[in-house]
Amino acid sequence: MRADLTIGMAARAAGVGVETIRFYERQHLVRQPPKPDGSGARRYSADTVGRIRFIKEAQELGFSLREIHELLALRADPATDCSEVREQAVAKRADVRRKIQRLQDIGAALERLIAACPGQGALQACSIMDALTPRSGGCAENGRRQHTNPRKSSCTKHKKENTR
Amino acid sequence: MRADLTIGMAARAAGVGVETIRFYERQHLVRQPPKPDGSGARRYSADTVGRIRFIKEAQELGFSLREIHELLALRADPATDCSEVREQAVAKRADVRRKIQRLQDIGAALERLIAACPGQGALQACSIMDALTPRSGGCAENGRRQHTNPRKSSCTKHKKENTR
DNA sequence: ATGGCATCCGTACCATAGTACGGAGTCAAG
DNA sequence: CTTGACTCCGTACTATGGTACGGATGCCAT
Known part of the structure; x- marks a missing residue:
């Protein structure tokens, strides 16, 4: 090289x-x-x-x-004690897996947020905090039904955390 | 609440x-x-x-x-311009997906490192940098074949970056 | 050989994300 | 009615991860 x-x-x-x-x-x-x-x-x-x-x-x-x-x-090679390296690698892998899991949760929440937001004003208030817990908060999914009447959305019910 | x-x-x-x-x-x-x-x-x-x-x-x-x-x-709700929120949410989702992809790459590299490291000294030198590019560097996987002859590993050929 | 870059190295400064400190107030238990 | 634990608020300090600066030197083309 x-x-x-x-x-x-x-x-x-x-x-x-x-x-x-x-x-x-x-x-x-x-x-x-x-x-x-x-x-x-x-x-x-x-x-x-x-x-x-x-x-x-x-x-x-x-x-x-x-x-x-x-x-x-981290190096696996014939000169080092592999079991120790292995142990650390396994720990790092667990770390990585946890991060992937959390990112997937956030990704799913964003997905829900996007689904709740058809392009013309959502039918229901929905923040990412709501979207993280699908069964509980807001975020009714509200797909491609843009032709349905966008009035009377029964929205803005819970403001909770406004934060700024 | x-x-x-x-x-x-x-x-x-x-x-x-x-x-x-x-x-x-x-x-x-x-x-x-x-x-x-x-x-x-x-x-x-x-x-x-x-x-x-x-x-x-x-x-x-x-x-x-x-x-x-x-x-x-980011909030989808009837009071905000949803298309703008949607746009940002889509961008964040892309961001999240990129991160997941990279973490999966690192996870796979760790997996290779772990596989190259059976517990008693690896057969081939392998760092995470090697393991990230499966077809090229070191990191022959070296699974549960502990009974096969561990000599002649043709290891420690490339030291490259030693870094400390 | 000289002008214009780039590198070298040390030191100083910066933004981000806290963490600690100190003085004053509150509240409940003993 | 004092003691101890907690809160409030402002200011100061810290750690991490760079960025910038400045003088000295090196490299290379005109």
Whole structure:
């Protein structure tokens, strides 16, 4: 794997600023490559770019840099005690699964919200908090019946949390 | 919905500190309830507790407080322009789907890492970065074939990024 | 060899999301 | 009627994750 990118090129390729790469180096999230042959500028590989992209993505999924470090440090290889690595990997997997579950709940709530909102004014008040608990709050689904009379929606019954 | 919790009780129920609730009030993420009848202490409802829980969960999924505010502000109801709400909800849903996809990728990579790691030392070096790109890097899966000859694993070929 | 970039490195500053502190008030039990 | 636990509100401090700045140096094309 040849390292042929300057820090500026690597930063552009990864979609971050040069300073971010240096910051990650200080945090030991990416290794600072050696200066090739006493030259002034370090050279970065495409692998490093991928690593930086991974860091940014994982951040958007709610992992802290510390957690990302742990993720990146996980290695199955013949030199390490695999059972410990395995244990951590299993824990991370559980974490990931929990997050997926919650996102699916939020996705379903948004789906309900969208269904309650046919395009011309909903028939029933419905926030995402209502939509999270399908059996209880508002959010009658109110599909493609746009031709039906949009008056008399019996709405705006419960205001509850107004918050701003 | 009766509001019968003091701020301390609400904080405990939501798993946050009192100061966090006050902070959210300052940020207009939760409404500050009125003091009932000139009494000194405000009273919070179970709804507010749910709202705070939602905020904490969404944060762990990588949403900023600003984004969470937008999520919470989405309401389908007869008084608002539904098509605009719908548009935002659809955008948020896309966001959520993207996150789910990435988490599934990471989950699959962890799965591969776990599979490559039978418990006694892996046959092949494999980091999560390798495991993310199944066809290319390391991470031969190495399931329950512990009886097959574990020599000659042709491992530890590519060290690439060592990073610390 | 010189002008214009880019890199290097250190330090300072910034936004976000809390967390702590301190003084004053309230309320119920002992 | 005091003590202790809690609330209220304002201000200050903290941790995380960058961003910006500035002087020195390096690289390369004209």
